[in-house]
Amino acid sequence: MKNRLSHRLNNISYSQTIAMSAKARKLKNKGYDIINLSLGEPDFLPPNFVLDAAKKAIDEGYHYYTPVSGYLELRKVICEKFYRDNHLKYTPSQIVVSTGAKQAIMNVLLSLLNPNDEVIIPAPYWVSYLQMVKLCESYPVVVPTTMENDFKINPEQLERAITSKTKLFIFSTPCNPTGSVYSYQELRNLSEIFKKYPEVMILSDEIYEHICYSEKHPTSIAIFPDIHNQVITLNGLSKAFSMTGWRIGYIGAPEWISKSCDKIQGQITSCANSIAQRAAISALKNDPSEIGYMIKEFKKRRNLVMDMIKEIDGFQFNQPNGAFYIFPKISYFFGKKLYGKTIKNADDFSELLLDNVQVATVSGSAFGNHECLRISYASSEDKIVEAFTRIKKAFH
Numbered sequence: 409m410k411n412r413l414s415h416r417l418n419n420i421s422y423s424q425t426i427a428m429s430a431k432a433r434k435l436k437n438k439g440y441d442i443i444n445l446s447l448g449e450p451d452f453l454p455p456n457f458v459l460d461a462a463k464k465a466i467d468e469g470y471h472y473y474t475p476v477s478g479y480l481e482l483r484k485v486i487c488e489k490f491y492r493d494n495h496l497k498y499t500p501s502q503i504v505v506s507t508g509a510k511q512a513i514m515n516v517l518l519s520l521l522n523p524n525d526e527v528i529i530p531a532p533y534w535v536s537y538l539q540m541v542k543l544c545e546s547y548p549v550v551v552p553t554t555m556e557n558d559f560k561i562n563p564e565q566l567e568r569a570i571t572s573k574t575k576l577f578i579f580s581t582p583c584n585p586t587g588s589v590y591s592y593q594e595l596r597n598l599s600e601i602f603k604k605y606p607e608v609m610i611l612s613d614e615i616y617e618h619i620c621y622s623e624k625h626p627t628s629i630a631i632f633p634d635i636h637n638q639v640i641t642l643n644g645l646s647k648a649f650s651m652t653g654w655r656i657g658y659i660g661a662p663e664w665i666s667k668s669c670d671k672i673q674g675q676i677t678s679c680a681n682s683i684a685q686r687a688a689i690s691a692l693k694n695d696p697s698e699i700g701y702m703i704k705e706f707k708k709r710r711n712l713v714m715d716m717i718k719e720i721d722g723f724q725f726n727q728p729n730g731a732f733y734i735f736p737k738i739s740y741f742f743g744k745k746l747y748g749k750t751i752k753n754a755d756d757f758s759e760l761l762l763d764n765v766q767v768a769t770v771s772g773s774a775f776g777n778h779e780c781l782r783i784s785y786a787s788s789e790d791k792i793v794e795a796f797t798r799i800k801k802a803f804h
Contacts, residue, residue, distance in 0.1 A: 420539040424774035425782075428758070432768035443795040445784045446768040448584060448732065450650040452702050454687075458649060461690030465683045474679040477670045478505025478658070482689050489692045490660050493617070494628040496641060498660040504669045505688075507680045509615050509644035509657030511673070514540055516611055516640050516659065517576075519668035521546040525575040530561035531776030532735065534584045534613065538776070546575070550776055555737060558726055559586040563597045570605055577602070580613035581629075582620055585775045585782040586735045587710075587728020589620060592627040599632040609665075610639045615657075616731040618648035618696050621707045626730065630660075637662050647731075648699055649691045654684040706732050709785040709792055716796035720803055732786045735772065739779040746802070754778055765798040 411418070428446040436442040453459070477483065483500035490496040506512040513536070521527070523545040529537050531550045541548045551569050553559045561579070581590040590598075602608060612629050620626050630639035644657035659669065679685075713734050717723050722740035741751045747764045751757050754771040758781060761767045772780030785792055 416543055416545065419542050419545075423535055423539075425535050425770050428762075428768055428770050432762065435762070435766070440766050442762075442766045442768060443787070443791050443798070444768045445787060445792075445795055446770045446782075448647070448784050448786055449652050450647065450702065450706075450732070450786045451788055452650040452705075454649055454651050454654070455691070455694075455699060457694060457698070458651065458687045458691050462683050462687040465686035470682045470686050472682060474682050474685060476674045476679055477503065477666070478680060479682075479685050479689070482685050482692075485689050485692045486658055486660070490641070493625065493696065494614075494631065494641070496628055496630050496636075496660060498641075499663075502660055502663050502666045503658060504661070504666050504673065505656065505658045505680050505685060506669075506673060507657070507677050508646065508655040509613070509642055510536060511677065512642055512644070512657040512659050512669070513537075513578075513611065513613070514543075515669035515672050516642075516661070516665065517541065517544050517546075518672050519665055520575055520609060522575075524573065526571060526573040528566070528569045528574060528577045529776075530559075530565075530579050532559055532583070532585050532772065532780070533578070533776050534580055535770075535774045537578050541578075547573075549574070552776070555724065555726055558588045559583065559735070560588055560590060560594060561598070563601050566598060567601050567604075570601075570608060574605070574608050576609045576611060578611045578613070580616070581626055582616040582730025584616065584731050585733050585770075585772070585780075586726070587731045587733050588726070589622070589626050589730040590629075592624075595627050595629045596632060599629060599635050602638060603632075603634040606635075606638060608638065610635065611642060612639055613642045615642065615644045615647050617643065618699060619703055619706055619732060620730040621703075621710065622729055640665055645688055645691055648696075648702070650702065651684075651687070651691070654681070654687065656680055656684050656688045706785070709789060710734070712789060712792060713783070713785045713796070716793070716800070720796075720800050722803065732784060734783050734785065735775075735777075735780050736783070737780050754781055757781060761799065761802070765802045767795045767798055 483503040521544040640661040725736040
């Protein structure tokens with residue numbers, strides 16, 4: 409039968425993080441003792457003040473459509489949050505609340521991109537950036553970074569990648585999958601390049617901003633006045649508030665972008681969930697110190713992972729300073745035979761861990777790096793200890 413699917417669909421791949429998690433669930437349903445370190449999903453419940461706000465919203469009758477961009481009260485609270493946490497000034501008309509940060513990103517891309525436009529993406533990158541750009545029939549320009557440079561793009565690399573077709577730059581800080589956090593000075597240096605190219609927009613994914621292990625709060629690139637109007641600041645509640653299934657993401661952006669995103673969203677999903685929006689008001693009104701217990705636990709897990717991974721020969725890694733992933737280089741194992749199979753790449757290595765020691769991870773190829781492996785430490789301490797004990801036994 410002739411393929412009736414659109415060329416857009418044929419041009420993209422399935423999410424490898426979701427695919428690996430699905431495979432892990434399938435094996436678990438068959439009775440295997442699988443430890444899933446593939447998904448970035450905190451194992452905490454949302455804070456009680458979030459749960460209470462959702463229950464109150466149900467009782468008070470918030471069951472109906474909201475404005476497409478979100479309740480005005482929520483957008484005002486988001487503006488307050490941006491000013492309190494990031495020193496950024498936005499007005500409610502510059503805020504769009506979406507069904508998760510993924511939809512917020514897609515709204516932005518559909519607003520900006522035409523076929524054959526170029527989008528610069530430093531690698532390693534979050535798995536969906538590349539596929540979303542392809543879905544818009546635009547061209548992802550991937551700029552590889554190195555472990556030696558903490559997987560960060562530098563100004564020289566950025567400027568070399570910019571052409572007359574460049575429309576957008578996408579990056580995350582703190583970064584998924586590497587845990588790298590750009591410093592104030594590093595972002596300032598990048599801003600000096602961007603101000604020379606005012607037609608290039610910047611999508612700054614800051615969804616892990618509160619999951620940071622240094623005393624300094626991560627800097628938002630929109631803080632630099634010369635490029636503020638080039639930046640779309642992206643955030644959401646899935647990670648820091650452990651609200652993955654509630655699906656609340658949002659942007660702060662120049663008004664011409666926010667109006668466009670509202671227009672697109674109005675034709676695709678309309679508003680985000682009304683009850684989740686009311687809960688989001690409570691979440692963002694609270695001081696970030698209210699979720700400090702989660703961050704403290706993630707830091708403890710990070711330190712545990714680094715201590716355990718040091719005991720495994722062949723793993724090279726940087727200390728992650730944010731998010732809840734470690735991204736070790738495992739190319740030492742390439743060409744070696746393990747469990748009767750020759751390891752050719754990170755895909756083989758990830759499959760080997762799942763099939764032979766029942767630990768689910770994600771190959772670095774999903775993130776634009778074929779020598780590394782993403783391991784999430786969003787799971788409990790007990791599961792982390794057991795997972796790394798199994799991995800250590802596999803290679804000794």
